[in-house]
Amino acid sequence: MQLMDLIRYKYKTISVVGMAKNAGKTVTLNRLLEEAAEKNVIVGLTSIGRDGEKQDVVTNTEKPTIYVMENTIIATTEDCLSRSDARLEILEVTDYATAMGRVVICRVKSGGLIEIAGPDTNSEIREVAIKMRFYGAEVVLIDGAINRKTTASPSITEATILATGAVISRDIDRVVEETAHQINLFNIPAVEDEDMKSLVASLMEDKGYCIIDQKGNVKVLDIKTAINNGMNIGRALTEDSVYVVLKGSLVTKTLEDIMTVTEAYKNVTFVLKDATKIFIEPKDWRFFMKRGFKIKVLEKINALLTTLNPYAPQGYQFDPKDFCKRMKKNLTLPVIDVMLEEEDLDE
Structure with missing residues (x-):
């Protein structure tokens, strides 16, 4: 070849x-x-x-x-x-x-x-x-x-x-x-809806960490990184939440902490810039996928x-x-x- x-x-x-x-x-x-x-x-x-x-x-x-x-x-x-x-x-x-x-x-x-x-x-x-x-x-x-x-x-x-x-x-x-x-x-697949993709990209650049609900309303999270803030992200989720925008890296502890405080994560899609931001081992990844986490990227x-x-x-x-x-x-x-x-x- x-x-x-x-x-x-x-x-x-x-x-x-x-x-x-x-x-x-x-x-x-x-x-x-x-x-x-x-x-x-x-x-x-x-x-x-x-x-x-x-x-x-x-x-x-x-x-x-x-x-x-x-x-x-x-x-x-x-x-x-x-x-x-x-x-x-x-x-x-x-x-x-x-x-x-x-x-x-x-x-x-x-x-x-x-x-x-x-x-x-x-x-x-x-x-x-x-x-x-x-x-x-x-x-x-x-x-x-x-x-x-x-x-x-x-x-x-x-x-x-x-x-x-x-x-x-x-x-x-x-x-x-x-x-x-x-x-x-x-x-990992990219966000398909072009309007949502544009909104997420803008929020990721300007705000960093946000939650978007079904009506398109945006809640800006007062955090600098998702690391050690999984519980804060989880507590901010509601039954109307549909997207969680994460500017930085995604690690195992963040998802573990989200799971400890809410089941609402099963209804949302977590969006990162691209897959180079993910630092999760194979065994843990399989576990999170089975528990219902959905993750997409802006750029595949x-x-x-x-x-x-x-x-x-x-x-x-x-x-x-x-x-x-x-x-x-x-x-x-x-x-x-x-x-x-x-x-x-x-x-």
């Missing part, structure tokens, strides 16, 4: 996000870069964190480096430029400051290894992606970095590739379960496929073919182990 065939002509910005560190995200990026070079597709590359370094700065293990081809457009920091061996033409020194210097946009004149460390904020990532397209990138790849699945948000990228792997657990069933859960979250994440890494830096591994077959059986997305040949997967 050619990953670039799923992207080219369809999307301008793609995020590659990992279920965990060492889930195979960098290998996926390198595969995309290789295919782009084969097809003469000019790619832009940046990150919302640091990547491409030879040793993982979190786990102190050897990790794949990022090799960029001639004509690739990259956005990285001044410090990273000094440690990269690709020959680069500086196109623009931006005003986006990071702990490793300003973000610089370059064109690769001669291929080589590179460290990528992009802007620190989502808004700056969006702006950098626009700049890279201005300089000639047909497709911009954004590395999600550790625990930064926010780059999967539709407000930042048009589509997402999810990298998962054995690093999540020694128990292959748990890896499959957690990956399937993440994809299920990505597939467009998940394209899942890539697999059967090897863990801790020294254990899964059988690649078995791992891939299990994932294909349980996931609703295309699945590919980028380290195996396609004919091996089909055996």
